[in-house]
Amino acid sequence: MLDGCVPWPGELAERYRAAGYWVEQTLDVLLRDGARRHLDRTALVAADGTRFTWAELDAWADRIAAGLVAAGLAPQDRVLVQLPNVPEFVALFFGLLRAQVLPVLALPAHRESEIVPLCELSGAVAYFVAEDDGAGYDYRDLARTVIKAVPSVRQVFVVGDPAEFAPLPTADPIELPAADPFAPALFLLSGGTTGTPKLIPRTHTDYLYNARASAEVSGFTAETVYLVALPAAHNFALASPGLLGAMSTGGTVVLAPDPSADTVFELIERERVTVTAVVPPIALLWMDVVDFMDADLSTLELIQVGGAKFNPEPAARVRETLGCDLQQVFGMAEGLLNFTRLDDADELKITTQGAPLCPADELLIVDEEGEPVAPGESGELLTRGPYTLRGYYRAAEHNSRAFTADGFYRSGDVVRQLPSGHLIVEGRRKDQINRGGEKIPAEELENHLLAHPAVHDAAVVGMPDEVMGERTCAFVVVKGDAPALREVTAFLRERGVAAYKLPDRLEVLDEFPQTKVGKVSKVALVRLLTGEDG
Ligand code: AMP
Ligand code: DBH
Numbered sequence: 001m002l003d004g005c006v007p008w009p010g011e012l013a014e015r016y017r018a019a020g021y022w023v024e025q026t027l028d029v030l031l032r033d034g035a036r037r038h039l040d041r042t043a044l045v046a047a048d049g050t051r052f053t054w055a056e057l058d059a060w061a062d063r064i065a066a067g068l069v070a071a072g073l074a075p076q077d078r079v080l081v082q083l084p085n086v087p088e089f090v091a092l093f094f095g096l097l098r099a100q101v102l103p104v105l106a107l108p109a110h111r112e113s114e115i116v117p118l119c120e121l122s123g124a125v126a127y128f129v130a131e132d133d134g135a136g137y138d139y140r141d142l143a144r145t146v147i148k149a150v151p152s153v154r155q156v157f158v159v160g161d162p163a164e165f166a167p168l169p170t171a172d173p174i175e176l177p178a179a180d181p182f183a184p185a186l187f188l189l190s191g192g193t194t195g196t197p198k199l200i201p202r203t204h205t206d207y208l209y210n211a212r213a214s215a216e217v218s219g220f221t222a223e224t225v226y227l228v229a230l231p232a233a234h235n236f237a238l239a240s241p242g243l244l245g246a247m248s249t250g251g252t253v254v255l256a257p258d259p260s261a262d263t264v265f266e267l268i269e270r271e272r273v274t275v276t277a278v279v280p281p282i283a284l285l286w287m288d289v290v291d292f293m294d295a296d297l298s299t300l301e302l303i304q305v306g307g308a309k310f311n312p313e314p315a316a317r318v319r320e321t322l323g324c325d326l327q328q329v330f331g332m333a334e335g336l337l338n339f340t341r342l343d344d345a346d347e348l349k350i351t352t353q354g355a356p357l358c359p360a361d362e363l364l365i366v367d368e369e370g371e372p373v374a375p376g377e378s379g380e381l382l383t384r385g386p387y388t389l390r391g392y393y394r395a396a397e398h399n400s401r402a403f404t405a406d407g408f409y410r411s412g413d414v415v416r417q418l419p420s421g422h423l424i425v426e427g428r429r430k431d432q433i434n435r436g437g438e439k440i441p442a443e444e445l446e447n448h449l450l451a452h453p454a455v456h457d458a459a460v461v462g463m464p465d466e467v468m469g470e471r472t473c474a475f476v477v478v479k480g481d482a483p484a485l486r487e488v489t490a491f492l493r494e495r496g497v498a499a500y501k502l503p504d505r506l507e508v509l510d511e512f513p514q515t516k517v518g519k520v521s522k523v524a525l526v527r528l529l530t531g532e533d534g
Helices: 010-018 029-038 054-070 087-099 112-122 139-149 204-217 235-239 242-248 261-271 280-292 312-316 318-322 346-351 396-402 442-450 485-494 522-530
Strands: 042-045 051-053 078-082 102-105 126-130 155-159 184-189 199-203 225-228 252-255 275-278 302-306 325-332 335-339 362-366 379-384 409-417 423-428 432-435 438-441 455-465 469-478 505-508
Touching: 029 042, 029 054, 029 204, 029 242, 042 054, 051 054, 054 087, 078 087, 078 112, 087 102, 087 184, 087 252, 112 139, 112 199, 126 139, 139 155, 184 204, 199 204, 204 235, 204 242, 204 335, 225 242, 225 261, 235 242, 235 325, 242 252, 252 261, 261 280, 275 280, 280 302, 280 312, 280 318, 302 318, 312 318, 312 346, 318 325, 325 346, 335 409, 362 409, 396 409, 432 455, 432 469, 438 442, 442 455, 442 469, 442 485, 455 522, 469 522, 485 505
Parallel strands: 042 252, 078 102, 078 126, 102 184, 126 155, 225 252, 225 275, 275 302, 302 325, 469 505
Antiparallel strands: 042 051, 184 199, 325 335, 362 379, 379 409, 409 423, 432 438, 455 469
């Protein structure tokens, strides 16, 4: 195992292999086998209509792999990849796998305050970006900051006009050694709960299982046309089942540059999309406007909704509005995935967040003392299994708290389990805001706020919101004059904080309410917003 990664204990690993969850294949098999089987069928479609057959995509990935090697990248090197939903994302992903270079998958929304620490933590030697985000943001500016700030980053590769940097490297294909199927293949980002980012190593074999089993439970076939509406770097859109799941069954992947109804409905109609995955606010938006848009969505069979709780009321309206089936997905980049099943009763599809994907997923639901609750009671979800991490990368100290001694991951989610195995997500026991599926670690935002000259103390909480589930409220105690929200968000932007992490509301207090043990009471802060007493 790569230094800084925590392996599964040998006995469990043996069990996962014996049961067939872990196969001796690398992730790259999805493209290699797919190309052998599907040759001239369409594998990938860009938003502008550019199409790639399986053979073309396979050859492209080979050329990129050779280019990476020629550029001096070596097996086990880490690189930061920050690309929008463009075909290069897919080709580069497989090129990196073939060269055994490990991508750290950042979101297009990330900025300096996320990218720099990620490069530092991973020791990234290269940074892959797009020229811009199509809306005026130039990633080459960000790259200039990153290479100055992080000495390990030696090279920047750009999709589009590279300016002073290099284009995506390609070269004539070369023979490359096969990777170890049980070694890390890539790093996903955790939504996080602390002031520093956390990286999730995913091995070839665990992520292959993740993608293939998800594809099976979601009914994917060679006829599947999967629309990537969320960022491709997100575990949901990448492998749950996502684009890798679609590839695993020989389906077609269509890339949407953004999840707006205008963009997506046109692509669904044009490419005869059968399935896509979104966070709840996007589903709500589509449901709101579908009647006013004359797009033909008749090919759409299934919409997967996850990332944040999808409430029963809108869930019940999916079929009548969008004309397709609903699958709720409660997942985490750390591993465990829960899906409602396609043959579940409507009641379960509407009111639950699904049941665990794998028979070997172990779930514990525990009270504040860590003791298992009675069946059907709510408590914090702990889990371990064949595709759930055993430790964050290079985070020994944090791991000692984030995992039990037995290796169960503490999800921080408060859930209740029905006799059928389905989970209902009821809340959370982690210091994080879930803003419509985008995760904001409270401590991280508080640290940024504390850097503001007028802020003496800061506490960030989620405030209930009809559409987003939660929005972000920053409570501050000030020194001198209180700044306005607009001034604070400008300050945070200046520090390079991603836009989705900016507070929606700012409240100034003389002092923070405290718990009995003298900590800031976030429960009391939320009550100040909702006006609930008790
Ligand atoms: P991350 O660890 O950043 O991948 O985020 C995963 C977290 O998102 C989970 O631990 C939950 O807190 C939240 N989440 C994902 N899907 C759902 C869902 N369907 N309902 C409620 N919360 C969800
Ligand atoms: O929120 C998530 O991280 C998530 C949600 C649904 C996820 O990682 C997934 C499905 O795979």
